[in-house]
Amino acid sequence: MSGLSDAGDVVTGGLWAAAVEPGHGRAVEGTHGGVCLNCGEALTGPYCAQCGQTAHVHRTLGAMWHDLSHSVLHFDGKIWRTLPELAVRPGELTRRYIHGERAKFVSPFALFLFSALLMYAVYSIFGHHDSSPQANAQESARTLQRQVEKLDDRIAATEADLKQPDLSAARRAKLQQRLTEVRDDRQELAAASAITADVGSKAKDDLAGRSVAEQIRTNKEFVAYRLKANAYKFSWALILISTPMMWLLFAWRRDYGLYDHATFVTYSISFMSLLFSLWMVASSLGLASGVVMLALMLYALWHMYVDMRGAYQLSRSGALLRLPLLYGIAAVSGGMFYALVTAMS
Numbered sequence: 001m002s003g004l005s006d007a008g009d010v011v012t013g014g015l016w017a018a019a020v021e022p023g024h025g026r027a028v029e030g031t032h033g034g035v036c037l038n039c040g041e042a043l044t045g046p047y048c049a050q051c052g053q054t055a056h057v058h059r060t061l062g063a064m065w066h067d068l069s070h071s072v073l074h075f076d077g078k079i080w081r082t083l084p085e086l087a088v089r090p091g092e093l094t095r096r097y098i099h100g101e102r103a104k105f106v107s108p109f110a111l112f113l114f115s116a117l118l119m120y121a122v123y124s125i126f127g128h129h130d131s132s133p134q135a136n137a138q139e140s141a142r143t144l145q146r147q148v149e150k151l152d153d154r155i156a157a158t159e160a161d162l163k164q165p166d167l168s169a170a171r172r173a174k175l176q177q178r179l180t181e182v183r184d185d186r187q188e189l190a191a192a193s194a195i196t197a198d199v200g201s202k203a204k205d206d207l208a209g210r211s212v213a214e215q216i217r218t219n220k221e222f223v224a225y226r227l228k229a230n231a232y233k234f235s236w237a238l239i240l241i242s243t244p245m246m247w248l249l250f251a252w253r254r255d256y257g258l259y260d261h262a263t264f265v266t267y268s269i270s271f272m273s274l275l276f277s278l279w280m281v282a283s284s285l286g287l288a289s290g291v292v293m294l295a296l297m298l299y300a301l302w303h304m305y306v307d308m309r310g311a312y313q314l315s316r317s318g319a320l321l322r323l324p325l326l327y328g329i330a331a332v333s334g335g336m337f338y339a340l341v342t343a344m345s
Helices: 002-016 061-068 078-088 090-098 108-126 133-162 169-208 212-233 237-249 258-284 290-311 316-344
Strands: none
Touching: 078 090, 078 258, 090 258, 090 290, 108 258, 133 169, 237 258, 237 316, 258 290, 290 316
């Protein structure tokens, strides 16, 4: 099992990587008529002079990780445009992103990673209160430290690239920008790791005062914590599990490809992760009554309907007919994912 666990670490680290070359992936077939698909300005080169978006937008699975090239934590103002659309008009957000409006919004894959990290942090703080706080903090600190080490490797690689002779001015500027962003990420993660380690140290002192029976019970509950940690580590597998099922639901629609389905699935999973984080915080504050929980569940069901109808431009009857199948896909994907993380624990 350790080999598969290490593979999960590799994929998680790959999600953090922002060293993808600009030319990665295929451009959409055909031309864009000399107009930027994001802002509508006339194009004079490979990038829009108004908003900076590339003239060619990809719609291939092989190019999906290119969306993380500027790192996942540098959302700037995009997050405040993306979240309202994701909450109220998710299908329109998905359709607009697929058809070229990408500089305005956080990419689905960057938002997915952000929501997964947020959910992991929220669950570590507010969820499973009977588990060992020392184990929770130590595991979180180890995870953060691994990310710090990977960022150190990226910093060293970028600095080495900057020392190469005959670099063009554009290439040097891009490398310097990347180095600044990675150093910022490294500083934030290092601070979070130090705080988490301090929490774990204090929890260890608290545990020392417990009886033997309490310590044994705490160690047993650590198994549940491992399930949570693996759920975070392998959360990307939900995309791989769900995307082929969405393709089957629209297999006869030639105007939608795997990239479109992956975008829909990723935005949807990101929203559900954020909603779960909100519910966890509300529960810890004593605000999640039965009525509130029912309202959140109904909202989640409504969100799936609106998302599918808008993203695939379905009629009301067409969306309602496919809705039970969409709920079934969510249930099957969730079951398969649970089986995966259980096997990894």
